[in-house]
Amino acid sequence: MEQTLSIIKPDAVAKNVVGQILARFENAGLRIAVTKKIQLSRADAEAFYAVHAERPFFADLVEFMISGPVVVTVLEGENAMAKNRELMGATNPKEAAEGTIRADFAESIDANAVHGSDSAENADIEINFFFAQRDIV
Ligand code: CMP
Numbered sequence: 001m002e003q004t005l006s007i008i009k010p011d012a013v014a015k016n017v018v019g020q021i022l023a024r025f026e027n028a029g030l031r032i033a034v035t036k037k038i039q040l041s042r043a044d045a046e047a048f049y050a051v052h053a054e055r056p057f058f059a060d061l062v063e064f065m066i067s068g069p070v071v072v073t074v075l076e077g078e079n080a081m082a083k084n085r086e087l088m089g090a091t092n093p094k095e096a097a098e099g100t101i102r103a104d105f106a107e108s109i110d111a112n113a114v115h116g117s118d119s120a121e122n123a124d125i126e127i128n129f130f131f132a133q134r135d136i137v
Helices: 010-014 018-027 042-048 058-065 080-088 101-105 120-130
Strands: 002-008 031-038 070-077 114-116
Touching: 002 018, 002 080, 002 120, 010 018, 010 058, 010 070, 018 031, 018 070, 018 080, 018 101, 042 058, 042 120, 070 080, 080 101, 080 114
Parallel strands: none
Antiparallel strands: 002 070, 002 114, 031 070
């Protein structure tokens, strides 16, 4: 069983669509192994997105990710990472396919509702960033 990390970002939490988004994961056959709502600190957001530190959008991304609480979830299932990415749609909601989470709930490339791990290696790193192994059941 593959595991992947999902973050429901501050825009989607503020819209009160956490349940609707989690239901999409479950309806697609993914299982919620663990989930929690947290407020990221600036240091958390900078560390989580360290891979983007040199990109021009990094400062705005960090500001946005600390603008309100997020919901972090470990999703589990067959091809969990690919399935989650399909459900999310393209990073830019304007390019996201109809019926995807970003097409339905996101406003812009910054406020794009959800994050999902983009490789097995990153999934491991991102899951360990937020959760202890004993939390994941
Ligand atoms: P996410 O999957 O969380 O990974 C990095 C985030 O940076 C991305 O979603 C977007 O919300 C944000 N971002 C802003 N501008 C860009 C860009 N030009 N390319 C990629 N990601 C961007």
